[in-house]
Amino acid sequence: MYLVKVTVTYKESILDPKGEAINDALQRLGYHNVQSVELGKYFELQVAKSDRPIAEQVNEMCDRLLANVNMETYHYEITEMRTQA
Amino acid sequence: MYLVKVTVTYKESILDPKGEAINDALQRLGYHNVQSVELGKYFELQVAKSDRPIAEQVNEMCDRLLANVNMETYHYEITEMRTQA
Incomplete structure (x- = not known):
């Protein structure tokens, strides 16, 4: 099992009025x-x-659903978790 | 200068319908x-x-504005940045 943490932010060229607020x-x-x-x-x-390799899958999920790649960039961090016995 | 990354998520007891969607x-x-x-x-x-110590300040900003501590928990990561000469 993997724990995947994804952050999605606007590209630099895109205004972020909520951040400014x-x-x-x-x-x-x-x-x-x-x-x-x-x-x-x-x-x-x-x-x-x-x-499938987890990083490949996460990349694809970000591109297809989690981020709007026209306006946003994403970063992720994958940690392997020990499952409880 | 510090770069501060804060993530805010719902507490475990709170339903997260968007996450489920x-x-x-x-x-x-x-x-x-x-x-x-x-x-x-x-x-x-x-x-x-x-x-003021940066961690103390970040804690306070989370408690007062960035998170709703009744429903949400927060984590943060502080990195010291080199300023350009």
Whole structure:
């Protein structure tokens, strides 16, 4: 079993008004040393082993469903989990 | 300067219908080895050094704004960045 953590964020050229709104709110709360905020999505998947390499499968899932590759980029981290006996 | 990556997900006791919808969609696309999907939020902050310890500040920002601590839990990762000369 694998634990897969995927983060999806906008590409640099795409405006992120929600991230800016959060930055504004943090400034109002007094966190003046915050320089920028980017908002993205986070997915945590549990995936059983299969015939296919896990990274290949995760790439494909990101391209086909989890990210809009026209506007977004993704990163992922795959950890193998020990299953309980 | 610090790069702060925050992930916010629902507590275990809270239903996550969007995560389930994504899991259903992945199943329909043929990824039958996906066992569960949890959907969360992701924040990437650039924070300048200040008098206060960065971890203390990030904790406070999560508690006050980034997460709804009644329903959500958060994790963060802080990396110190080299500033360009």
